[in-house]
Each structure stands twice: as structure tokens, then as C-alpha cells.
Amino acid sequence: MAEKDISRYLRQSHDRVFEHNKAWAAEKKASDPDFFTNLSAGQSPEYLWIGCSDSRIPAEQITGLEPGDAFVHRNIANLVCNTDLNAMSVITYAVQHLKVKHIVVCGHYGCGGVKAAMTAKDLGILNPWLRNIRDVYRLHEKELDAIEDEEARYNRLVELNVIEQCRNVVKTAGVQQSYAQNSFPIVHGWVFGFNDGLLKDLKVDFEGMLKDIQKIYNLTE
């Protein structure tokens, strides 16, 4: 493509977004004239969604939730790391200030981040981030090594990663203290499948997990 064509293409793909946004805003206003006025008044979402940055998983669309329903954090491979102030700030704000009732960690099969972490390759600045997934593998090395089919092993790592990140959410002071006081939030682990568009509930036993974790990570005092 000539430079002129590239520029025009970039303009068009950029402008398309604004055109769609205008149409969306008009449609919302037509169906409910107070929609944006109500939104401006504040948020009180029921959910905190911690998901993958992957473009194929827009949290609100796949769950049918409206603007205002879910507080959202998305990063590479839906990780919740102890020293990551970014995700920790999100959890703190969602739990202590917005008082969300549910925290959903949602992974997805075919996750590029999980796949990258299974690859013997130096990925620069991605290394420290993806290291956390390699750690999940090490924690479940026996189970994963026993799975012969590569695709199945990869899918299982996606699930185990979600469960491990749920555990990391439960380890936070905010969640433990809020649950002791209010009996919420409850932490859930889900996996999204591209093949059918459905969410699979991994049925994380939240209370059991919390009890286990508090042997060592109790921060309620």
C-alpha cells in the first residue's frame, strides 16, 4: 500500500469508531431519554469482572450486561498478582468503595498469553508478567504433565490459571475483610469458549477456598 492509501485506511478505521459510537448513543437515547442522565449520576455495579484483554471477550456483550452493571479490569491472561498495584487498586476500589457483590475471574480457552507462557522463548517485557502463568504450571506440574494431548493440557492450564487467580483475589485484605463483615463479595471462576460463545462456571468453592487460604493469608484483623 502506498503511504497515501495507508493513511486513508487508518483514517477510515479510526472514523468508523466515531460513527458507530454516535449511532449507539443515539439509539440508547431514543430507547430511554434518561439513559445517560442516570449514568452520569454515578455507578453501583454488582460485579467486578477480571478478564483477559483479548478483543474477542467484551465482558458486557457476552454477559448481556448494560453500562453500569460491571466494573472491569482486563489484562494479559487475566492475572491477579500480589505486587501489581494496578489490579490491586481495581480490587480495592471495587470491593471497599463500590461494594460489588461478585468478583468474576474469567479466562478463555485459546488464550494467547497462556500459550506464550508455555513457549520456550524470551519475550522481553512480557517475561515478568507471563512468569506468573509458568508458576501456575509448576504448581500443577504433575497433573498437567500427565495430559498427553497438547490442546487438552493447554485448556486445563487455562482453567487452573483462573482458579489460581481466584485464590489470589481471595488472598487480598479487601475481600477477606468485606466478606467477614458483609458476607460478600463472592469470588467465581469462569472460562469463555469461542467455539460456542458460552461461559463455563468452574464452580470454585469460595468458602472452602477462603478457609484454606486464611490458614496462612489471614488479613482480617
Place this chain on the structure above:
Amino acid sequence: MAEEDHFLYALSSNNAWAGYKAHQNPQFFPKLASGQSPKILWLGCSDSRCPETTILGLQPGDVFVHRNIANIISPTDINTSAVIEYAVAHLKVKHVVLVGHTACGGAAASLSDNRVGGVLDTWLTPLKAVRYANLEELNAIKDDKARATRIAELNVEAGVKVLMANMTIQDAIQERGLEVHGCLFDIGCGKIKDLGFGTKGRHGFGINGTDEIVRGKHAQLVFRGGNASMAVRP
């Protein structure tokens, strides 16, 4: 239990959505499963009122997303850095869009002298710095909402500067014309405004602009009335 209802609602709603999408287009999910090639990286706020793909009127597969408290871009934040690296160097998105919004809780917190608590005060430090750097201007704004909107804009401007200093982004701008944009989402009307920061410069661009400028390596390409012309920058 009321709480369980919300949870079940989301899951059953997903079931309905998947059924609807597959009915509408049987190839929808098989195509998604084959991979992603998003054109846009959206860096926005976690605020529940800013669902990027919904407000852009786009579809799953279109927008790679990172959302954090007050859409703060810190150069040493490994979380955001990993997202940028993956989106720009590996997925090769064409646009990086940093989007702030009106009525932002993080903006309000940074305009206050009270502690928010926990790790949040540390996280909001860059936004506090923006406040102190623009104290006079912000203090002159009497209306609280207008002041919060202004600091949200200044926050986007500061964030875009950090993005423009990111080596991976710099390389992509040089090598393949990656574009960086700074925008503001107005929750009060649902519309996104291009603030004109980033690769465009401040002037002559945007939905309200008459001239549209795309900067090449050494020149500006100006679209005017269907014609394009090149202007060499000093």
C-alpha cells in the same frame, strides 16, 4: 438469595446471547475461535459505565482492552506495559486509544486532599501530580463537575505523553504508522471526543475538525474536501 440472582442472571444472559449470535450468524463463533486481529487497543477506565466495545458499537474481536482505575498510564506499570507490548508488537494493532471519561471517581479522588486508602493512593499518584502541575487552572474552575472533566482531559494528555515515550510504540509509529489517540468519553451524552493528542497533534483533526491530518515520517498528509496534499514539516 438476591446475590445469587445477579450471578445467575449473567450466566443465563450469556446463554441467550450465545444462542442469538450463533442463530444470527452460524460462522460467528467458529471465526472467533480461529484467532484475533483487533485494529484498536483501548486503554480506558474500569468504570462500569464505560464498556468499550458496546459504546463503540463494535463486535467481539474488534478491540483489545486494558481497563484500570482512572485510565492511568504509568511507564513502569508492568500490567499495562505487558498489554501494550502484546497488542502493539505481537497483534500489531493500528490504533492505540487512551480514553478518559467525565464523572470519574479517580479524578474526583485526586482533586481531594483526603486519603482514599490502601494501595489506591499510591496508584493515583500520577493523577495527583497532574493536579499539582495544573493547580492554578484547576482551582480557577468553580464547578466541581467541570473541574473533574478538565483533570480527566489533562490525565489523558499526560498518559498520551507516556505512551509516546514507550519504545515499542515509538518503533511501531516509525515502522508502520501506528496512531496514538487521546479521547474523552462523555457519560452524560454517550459520545467520545477526540482530544487531538498523540500522533495527530492538536490542530485540525477530529470529528469537529475541517481538515484531517495524518502525519507521516517527515510530512503531514492533509485531507481536504476529498483531496489529499502533503505538507513538509520543519
